[in-house]
Amino acid sequence: MITEDGILVRVQLAKSGMTQQDLAKSIGITPSYLSDLLRGKKNGPKAQEKVKLIMKSLGL
Structure with a gap:
């Protein structure tokens, strides 16, 4: 299940024209790890x- 933060990140990515792969590369994680974060599968x-870094990099 996608998290609320995950929804915000995906909306912001769509607005900016950025892909999840672009975002993952820009913050130094793999696209699959980013996907797990957005879906709430990683939460330690x-x-x-990393979620804070993602939100900051997107201005959220």
Whole structure:
């Protein structure tokens, strides 16, 4: 199930014309890890740090 943050990130990606692959590359993670974060499959402390980085990089 996609998280609320995941929905916000996907909407912002669509608005900016960026892909998940572009975002993953820009913050130094794999596209599959990004997908897991957006769907809430990863939620430990390191994952939360990455979510904050994602949100910051998209201006959310």
